[in-house]
Amino acid sequence: MHPLKMLLAYASAYRAQIRLATLYTVLNKFFDILPEVLIGAAVDVVVRGDQSFLARKVLLGFGISDTWQQLLVLGSLNVLVWCGESFFEYLLELKWRGLAQDIQHDLRLDSYQHVQKLSLSFFENQRTGALMSVLNDDINQMERFLNGGATQIIQVLCSSVMISAVFFALQPGIALIALLPIPLILFGAFWFQKRLAPRYAEVREAAGDVSARLNNNLLGLATIKAFATEALEAEHIREASDRYRSANARAIRFSSAITPVIRMAILAGFTATLVYGGWLTLHGGLEVGAYSVLVFLTQRLLWPMTRLAEVADMYQRSMASTQRALGLLETPIGIAYEGQHLRPEQARAALQFEGVNFAYAETPTLQDLTLSIAPGQTVAFVGSTGSGKSTLVKLLLRFYEPQQGRILFDGIAIAELNLQDLRRCIGYVAQDSFLTDGTIAENIAYGVDGASEAQILEAARLSESLEFIERLPLGFATRVGERGQKLSGGQRQRLALARAILKNPPLLILDEATSAVDNETEAAIQRSLAVVSQGRTTLIIAHRLSTVRQADCIHLLERGRIIESGRHEDLLARGGAYAALWRLQTGEQA
Incomplete structure (x- = not known):
């Protein structure tokens, strides 16, 4: 089973809270893109005056002919938008971080309690440090993804849908041009992600080796001192850390290429919107305010996708860790606990x-x-x-x-x-x-x-x-x-x-x-x-x-x-x- 499905199945008790956190994220993103729309409306007011969008009886059926009043209305709306964005950002941070802490807490306790129930034969082939790495580092890695990565994924999806709707409402032709890079960006992100997965699995294994070696040496410190083998054990730690560093370097070299590739696709989409939208505006095919909205929204749509590299990196690290933690939780218990009671x-x-x-x-x-x-x-x-x-x-x-x-x-x-x-x-x-x-x-x-x-x-x-x-x-x-x-x-x-x-x-x-x-x-x-x-x-x-x-x-x-x-x-x-x-x-x- 895919690690994400394993994680969602494990967190089934939190589905209602996940839905609520997702709703807060969607509402936050809705208010987040409105300032660009208000900027376009303000440009429209300044350029066209009493012929602007607001003056044509489009606001609750009543037009506002006075330009100053139009700006006051936009200013009031701007305050409401920023307050709404800040309010829902507070709620989503509170909810997602709380969820991350709760799921992390439950998974660590469940994993530890499960490990306690495993027969001693299981531990014969396990190192204490490796188990410590799973119970501590891997579960913390999953918590970091839930803290920030999940929100970013939802926000990218929401902004794509919402901004696309505005684009098609204002100028379908530009919408197609602006959205053209998105499939390429997503394809590139998933392509990199698939190739990052085995690299981050290797990183987590190497991290477990370092933890196991450190744990073993700290427990045997008296023996190490007695035999004057501090330099030898320091060399063993250096070798384990080098393997971890090398595994990380291989993953970093690959993950670092994601952002430049995505930037090239974004550059093409933004340039096309800027040039083609400007040409339409100069020839009367697009209003100045609408052009301003499209230019700003193109940035809001495409530039956040540069963070897909960071999200993909965090996601793969988290999935590698999740697979190890939940895999430990699925280790069968060889000796049954239930049976006839005895006082x-x-x-x-x-x-x-x-x-x-x-x-x-x-x-x-x-x-x-x-x-x-x-x-x-x-x-x-x-x-x-x-x-x-x-x-x-x-x-x-x-x-x-x-x-x-x-x-x-x-x-x-x-x-x-x-x-x-x-x-x-x-x-x-x-x-x-x-x-x-x-x-x-x-x-x-x-x-x-x-x-x-x-x-x-x-x-x-x-x-x-x-x-x-x-x-x-x-x-x-x-x-x-x-x-x-x-x-x-x-x-x-x-x-x-x-x-x-x-x-x-x-x-x-x-x-x-x-x-x-x-x-x-x-x-x-x-x-x-x-x-x-x-x-x-x-x-x-x-x-x-x-x-x-x-x-x-x-x-x-x-x-x-x-x-x-x-x-x-x-x-x-x-x-x-x-x-x-x-x-x-x-x-x-x-």
């Missing part, structure tokens, strides 16, 4: 995995996984990197869907549950927990509406976060910075655990939550777990076996299969793979 306070979190298989591309990660987890159990999954531990959690959270098999939550397949309800039943603490750029209290209460100060304080106490929070100058009101950068890794993890505790979910998941923290923080998290895991199902994904010693059951995974299961002491006594891994981590001799 967290009624859930028991009994889990069953029945023949679950999953693979990233062609690489199997889980193979025929089958197990049951009773409500209230603390179960750990351990194994080497790539054994499928974290994948199991991602399937449970429905970040991905298994290729075969199913997962049941309280006896119901999770694919049949309302996705938001399922996730509200789960408290998730990841290895690299996300913190918002807000206060400590806001981060602990994240996702829990109406949490009281007492509840936040209790969650902080249970996660053993209270001690370091109280040492901060502003306590719970301390802002943590972007992604919690003002806090240490251990402090961030304790806040993430406090957030999960405050949620009070029937199922608690720790996905490598202690893998990147110091021993003190690990011990604090273990103490917290011993308390908060009571009465709730708890899954612990861990690399350090010391983290899971107290679990009710430990499953050792290898290449997506469970190869050993049991309690810590039983697995050590068995002397198998788990025992060997324990000796490796603790340094014990065989």
